[in-house]
Amino acid sequence: MLDIADELNRWAEEGRDFAVATVVAVGGSAPRGLGAALAVDSDGTAIGSVSGGCVEGAVYDLCVQALQDGRTLRERFGYSDEDAFAVGLTCGGVIEVLVTPIRAHAPVVTAWLSAAARGEAVALARVARGPVELLGGALLVRADGSHEGSLPGHPRLDRTAVAEARAMLDAGRTGGVEISEDGSRCPGGVTLIVESSVPPPRLIVFGAVDFASALVRVGKFLGHHVTVCDARPVFATRARFPEADDIVVDWPHRYLRRTDTDHRTVLCVLTHDAKFDVPLLEEALRLPVAFVGAMGSRRTHEDRDRRLREAGLTDRELARLHSPIGLDLGARTPEETALAIAAEIVAARRGGTGVPLTGSRTPIHHDADERPPVGATEAA
Structure with a gap:
């Protein structure tokens, strides 16, 4: 949500109801990264993007649905071999979006939006995958380890989520973290999406x-x-x-x-x-x-x-x-x-090479720590 945080903060200050669809998982050559967001308010106004245009219409409808029924949901979009013009990512990638009606978690999310708009170092951790009762749960985590909100479930879940979010905030990173439902750091139960708002570089x-x-x-x-x-x-x-x-x-x-x-x-x-x-x-x-x-x-x-x-x-x-x-x-x-x-x-x-993408086999979307070893090739 960071790319539209200023506008969402204005919506929150005006008391608008809105729903936000956030990219929480990416596979292949998807056009937008983790944390990219599209938001729709109760008047139907939309801002942001999750796919650069491929699935915006379908995601818009999901946001309207979330506003109407007040439920958080998760949806996957990928390329359709049967019909390239159907809802899907014709670039060949896959994205998963978390659609959240903000009024359901207003105190936590709006506090994060306000802090992000002021340029403070603060992270928002939300349950992006897991049991239905946890989906969309949110925590606001500050650099000193203090936090607002709570994730329903095992008492250790909050402590682990805060520790993981604080570590990602310290690194200025946005991404996913897997932890178990009992709050241990072993993967297998809950996936958090952590969005870190830090002062600009x-x-x-x-x-x-x-x-x-x-x-x-x-x-x-x-x-x-x-x-x-x-x-x-x-x-x-x-x-x-x-x-x-x-x-x-x-x-x-x-x-x-x-x-x-x-x-x-x-x-x-x-x-x-x-x-x-x-x-x-x-x-x-x-x-x-x-x-x-x-x-x-x-x-x-x-x-x-x-x-x-x-x-x-x-x-x-x-x-x-x-x-x-x-x-x-x-x-x-x-x-x-x-x-x-x-x-x-x-x-x-x-981690880019600087060579033209035309004719090359370097990945289109990657970070420096994902650069393939010397001599390796990877299809875009």
């Missing part, structure tokens, strides 16, 4: 150059909290970067030392000036961040590499540097360059 752009403005716009489009940092106050201005969340005038390496970063943070060094980027990269390549990239020609890269080695960086640390930054798209303009940089960031995050 940071993108810090070092260097208020002409390419930076386009990268800021792309970063915002991808959902990052974007900061521009440059030591030169004449360039690091709100007028030049109106879309940035923060503009910092400071030496890049000094700012990086004092600001907060985490395993999702992306650092893009666009200065291609040794006096700025060498001390900055000395700091950046030793931080546990998601991505470190630096702009510059191949000659600039070679000189930078030499300077960093002289500064004491190891081969392992230098291997983390994406330089020259960006995928080879033949980019020329700042906008094209920003697209090439963003494409490499997404590929690094999701």
Whole structure:
């Protein structure tokens, strides 16, 4: 539901009744991932998507049904060999959706929506598969382990669900967890769908150059909290970067030392000036961040590499540097360059190869921890 949480929170604040269909299981080449949602209110207004169009009509009807009878239900949609135009996923994938009338669990779900809209770190754990009496049960779990709501059943079920949801929230992950009905961590009885709302990942752009403005716009489009940092106050201005969340005038390496970063943070060094980027990269390549990239020609890269080695960086640390930054798209303009940089960031995050899908046998939808081993092939 995170993709439509802001709008759903507005509906909840207005006192609307609505039902939400959430993708709780995915198989094959499904167009949307876990947590994708479509919602319908009592007036028939719909927002969101669970399939990119394949089964939206059928899911809409299920939401209307849930609103009418107040019951949570689960439905599976897959490809139909007999009739490719019947309700199903013609891409060949399979999705399962959990359809929940929100009024049935309003205090928990609406509290989660409100917290998500405020940018707080909070997880919603719901029973996506299990006994009928558990289906749709919900828990709101905060980073400190406190929670609201309860899952009917064995007393240990809540404790285990809270612990699992808290672990996924700490990792910023949305996904499924299998536990037994008695609350043990052994699979076999209950499947939870845990949706983690965490503050947006940071993108810090070092260097208020002409390419930076386009990268800021792309970063915002991808959902990052974007900061521009440059030591030169004449360039690091709100007028030049109106879309940035923060503009910092400071030496890049000094700012990086004092600001907060985490395993999702992306650092893009666009200065291609040794006096700025060498001390900055000395700091950046030793931080546990998601991505470190630096702009510059191949000659600039070679000189930078030499300077960093002289500064004491190891081969392992230098291997983390994406330089020259960006995928080879033949980019020329700042906008094209920003697209090439963003494409490499997404590929690094999701485990993509950067090769065209046409003619390749790489999976279309996958994450970095699902990348097949070297030499393996997998049909899309």
